[in-house]
Amino acid sequence: MIECDRLTKxxxxxxxxxxxxxxxxxxxxxxxLGPNGSGKSTVIRMLCGLLEPSDGRAFIAGKDxxxxxxxxxxxxxxxxxxxxxxxxLTVHENLMFYGRLYGIHGNALSKRRDELVQLTHIEPxxxxxxxxxSGGWRQRxxxxxxxxxxxxxxxxxEPTAGIDPVARRELWDLLFEFSSSGMTLFxxxxxxxxxxxxxxxxxxxxxxxxxxxxxxxxxxxxLVRPPGTRRIEITCDHVTVGLQSLRHLSGVRTATVFGQSMxxxxxxxxxxETIRTELAKAGIHNADIRPIAPSLEDVFVALTTNRxxxxx
Amino acid sequence: MRRPFRGFxxxxxxxxxxxxxxxxxxxxxxFPPIVEMIAFGYALDTDVKHITTLVLDQDRTVESRxxxxxxxxxxxxxVVGEVQGVRELAEAIRRGKAYVGIQIPPTxxxxxxxxxxxxxxxxxxxxxxxIASSSLNTALNVGFRNAFLHLATALGVTAPPVEIRPxxxxxxxxxxPNFFVPGVIGIVLQIATTxxxxxxxxxxxxxxxxxxxxxxxxxxxxxxxxxLTPYLAIGMMMGAGLFAVMRWLFQVPIAGDVAGLMFATFLxxxxxxxxxxxxxxxxxxxxxxxxxxxIFILPSVFFSGFIFPRETMPKIFxxxxxxxxxxxxxxxxxxxxxxxxxxxDFWFNIVLLAAMGLGLFSFCxxxxxxxxx
Numbered sequence: 027m028i029e030c031d032r033l034t035k036x037x038x039x040x041x042x043x044x045x046x047x048x049x050x051x052x053x054x055x056x057x058x059l060g061p062n063g064s065g066k067s068t069v070i071r072m073l074c075g076l077l078e079p080s081d082g083r084a085f086i087a088g089k090d091x092x093x094x095x096x097x098x099x100x101x102x103x104x105x106x107x108x109x110x111x112x113x114x115l116t117v118h119e120n121l122m123f124y125g126r127l128y129g130i131h132g133n134a135l136s137k138r139r140d141e142l143v144q145l146t147h148i149e150p151x152x153x154x155x156x157x158x159x160s161g162g163w164r165q166r167x168x169x170x171x172x173x174x175x176x177x178x179x180x181x182x183x184e185p186t187a188g189i190d191p192v193a194r195r196e197l198w199d200l201l202f203e204f205s206s207s208g209m210t211l212f213x214x215x216x217x218x219x220x221x222x223x224x225x226x227x228x229x230x231x232x233x234x235x236x237x238x239x240x241x242x243x244x245x246x247x248x249l250v251r252p253p254g255t256r257r258i259e260i261t262c263d264h265v266t267v268g269l270q271s272l273r274h275l276s277g278v279r280t281a282t283v284f285g286q287s288m289x290x291x292x293x294x295x296x297x298x299e300t301i302r303t304e305l306a307k308a309g310i311h312n313a314d315i316r317p318i319a320p321s322l323e324d325v326f327v328a329l330t331t332n333r334x335x336x337x338x
Numbered sequence: 339m340r341r342p343f344r345g346f347x348x349x350x351x352x353x354x355x356x357x358x359x360x361x362x363x364x365x366x367x368x369f370p371p372i373v374e375m376i377a378f379g380y381a382l383d384t385d386v387k388h389i390t391t392l393v394l395d396q397d398r399t400v401e402s403r404x405x406x407x408x409x410x411x412x413x414x415x416x417v418v419g420e421v422q423g424v425r426e427l428a429e430a431i432r433r434g435k436a437y438v439g440i441q442i443p444p445t446x447x448x449x450x451x452x453x454x455x456x457x458x459x460x461x462x463x464x465x466x467x468x469i470a471s472s473s474l475n476t477a478l479n480v481g482f483r484n485a486f487l488h489l490a491t492a493l494g495v496t497a498p499p500v501e502i503r504p505x506x507x508x509x510x511x512x513x514x515p516n517f518f519v520p521g522v523i524g525i526v527l528q529i530a531t532t533x534x535x536x537x538x539x540x541x542x543x544x545x546x547x548x549x550x551x552x553x554x555x556x557x558x559x560x561x562x563x564x565x566l567t568p569y570l571a572i573g574m575m576m577g578a579g580l581f582a583v584m585r586w587l588f589q590v591p592i593a594g595d596v597a598g599l600m601f602a603t604f605l606x607x608x609x610x611x612x613x614x615x616x617x618x619x620x621x622x623x624x625x626x627x628x629x630x631x632x633i634f635i636l637p638s639v640f641f642s643g644f645i646f647p648r649e650t651m652p653k654i655f656x657x658x659x660x661x662x663x664x665x666x667x668x669x670x671x672x673x674x675x676x677x678x679x680x681x682x683d684f685w686f687n688i689v690l691l692a693a694m695g696l697g698l699f700s701f702c703x704x705x706x707x708x709x710x711x
Binding site for chain 2 (some may be wrong): 074075076077078100104107110114115121123126127128129171172270
């Protein structure tokens with residue numbers, strides 16, 4: 027459905043997107059990840075025809091995004107980072123406006139509006155001005171607006187930034203519903219738990235696509251799971267202190283803090299006792315150690331570390 | 339593009355809602371121009387009458403008093419006091435107590451009766467040029483008239499050999515509001531309308547909604563026309579309101595065809611709104627839009643012939659005036675309002691305004707790229 031071939035965007039001397047190639051199958055949820063400023067939004071904007079690629083090409087449904095932009099416009103939906111809505115207009119009016127913008131009129135317009143109102147449960151707020159909606163409802167409205175014209179591909183640029191966890195979960199439920207009806211979704215996000223739910227993920231780092239594939243596939247990569255190693259999670263007090271002491275232990279390949287715990291990639295032969303002894307030296311006695319499977323975050327840490335050529 | 343105005347009705351629907359949604363915004367759009375106009379209209383009164391005048395009458399005769407009366411009767415001078423010495427007179431003018439000082443020397447009547455020239459000194463403060471020139475002309479006139487009467491009596495002539503009979507057309511009382519107020523309307527309309535559209539696209543850019551519009555199949559012509567139309571309606575309402583204030587508050591009669599006047603206003607407002615749109619395609623934020631709008635407003639105030647006649651301007655300023663819509667509109671407007679001219683008489687201005695409007699509008703539609711960079 028989406029096909030990128032060495033897509034590149036340069037702003038002056040700065041290369042924001044550097045020869046990025048990937049493809050997204052119809053009906054899949056493609057999670058596009060990467061730190062801020064890594065080029066995620068730039069890729070989306072090129073795919074939506076908002077930016078001209080400096081090099082390379084991209085196709086949506088077989089149409090060139092740079093050359094057949096006008097033909098593509100009625101096929102794609104775009105929900106930008108800021109949930110750009112007209113604050114002066116009510117929920118109802120915003121929906122009607124976006125419908126008309128895509129040439130939907132009369133009965134078809136009100137029917138489509140009703141469908142989306144039902145889907146997003148925004149009914150109670152229909153007459154409320156968009157300015158007065160909370161983050162979660164704004165985002166639902168923005169999504170409903172971007173769906174008025176039944177796009178086959180929907181781009182969502184950080185749809186869950188700044189909304190509460192419940193709204194986040196509900197949004198993802200909606201996304202699954204769309205994808206099961208055949209819509210292709212392209213989502214950028216910062217959240218690893220969201221990435222885990224995507225059918226495919228791509229990770230962009232410093233303008234380059236580092237990896238792309240199914241989450242489970244990525245976790246099996248040799249780089250993430252080198253032979254003769256295992257992953258453990260250690261939960262303890264003073265995680266950072268613990269990290270400092272363990273980091274230099276021979277047999278510890280990588281060590282990263284994850285909230286209240288740390289993830290370690292250690293040699294297979296390394297015993298729990300060695301770790302406990304080392305932690306005790308640093309004054310930590312209550313460590314809880316358990317083996318874990320690599321998460322996507324581990325994957326991305328491993329990949330970016332590899333790229334930077336340094337031990338974290 | 340098969341449908342060049344695709345999305346026009348959607349934008350129109352949205353813009354009208356946005357404008358009407360907030361009565362306060364609408365009020366602040368319509369109200370300031372009326373206030374500006376009233377303020378401008380009263381401030382720009384250059385009718386020079388009742389200039390403060392001090393008298394130093396050292397002669398104190400019937401003749402000297404008659405002469406002073408003649409000065410007063412012109413309505414140009416208003417005697418505000420008498421002084422006792424030449425130095426006091428000069429001092430009072432320097433301190434701004436009066437603009438004009440009339441000094442009649444003690445020998446005035448004596449010289450007159452002896453057949454010599456009766457000399458009268460008139461001191462005029464030249465710092466305000468229009469007051470000075472008006473004072474000068476009137477004072478010289480009083481002198482000539484007086485001299486003629488004396489000569490006529492001496493020669494036994496009853497009728498003057500030459501008489502100028504001026505007839506002032508179109509503004510017989512020479513009221514300055516009649517000249518200025520139509521011009522003020524041109525300027526006030528420019529300020530209000532250019533700002534309205536200059537801000538509108540920029541606001542969408544700042545909010546991010548423009549990006550949303552760009553990914554839709556909306557055409558740029560549809561976008562521009564949809565943005566412009568509501569403000570055109572408001573601009574016309576504003577224009578009608580301003581003309582009403584002119585007619586009933588400033589008592590300036592409209593000699594010509596009101597329909598023609600409104601048609602000219604329509605073209606002018608279209609022109610200005612297109613200019614505003616052009617600014618908003620260029621400006622990245624509202625501050626920039628504000629500054630760019632000012633760049634166009636200031637020359638319109640100074641070089642359009644609104645206050646200063648263009649004919650006497652240096653060539654460069656005359657040239658600047660020649661490219662401003664305000665120049666042609668104000669000229670046309672004055673002709674219709676004051677002289678009852680028809681659009682036919684000023685077809686050149688009409689064609690030019692229409693061409694400027696369409697040119698600016700097309701330019702900004704073509705200039706507007708549906709891309710971010």
